[in-house]
Amino acid sequence: MSVTxxxxxxxxxxxxxxxxxxxxxxxxxxxxxxxxxREIADPRERATYLRDLLRSLGQPVKA
Numbered sequence: 001m002s003v004t005x006x007x008x009x010x011x012x013x014x015x016x017x018x019x020x021x022x023x024x025x026x027x028x029x030x031x032x033x034x035x036x037x038r039e040i041a042d043p044r045e046r047a048t049y050l051r052d053l054l055r056s057l058g059q060p061v062k063a
Contacts, residue, residue, distance in 0.1 A: 001036040001050060002029070010060035019056060026053070 005011065009032075020028050025038040036053070040046040 001038070001046065003034040003036070003050075003054070005032045005034075007032075010062070011057050012061055015057045019053070023053075 016028070016034070020026050020034070025036055027035045027037065029035045036050070038049070040049055
């Protein structure tokens, strides 16, 4: 799985770095993409995992 951020994402960059440091399955690819190296066959479980991962980044910050 991968997550691509838009330019100037409303996410605290420190939270992204902490996520990558804490979770071995998550890698930072360049400045705008996260790669998640985890096999999850069931689509519902995959969606739940991804949703929880994004929620761990916190609420969007206001510009």
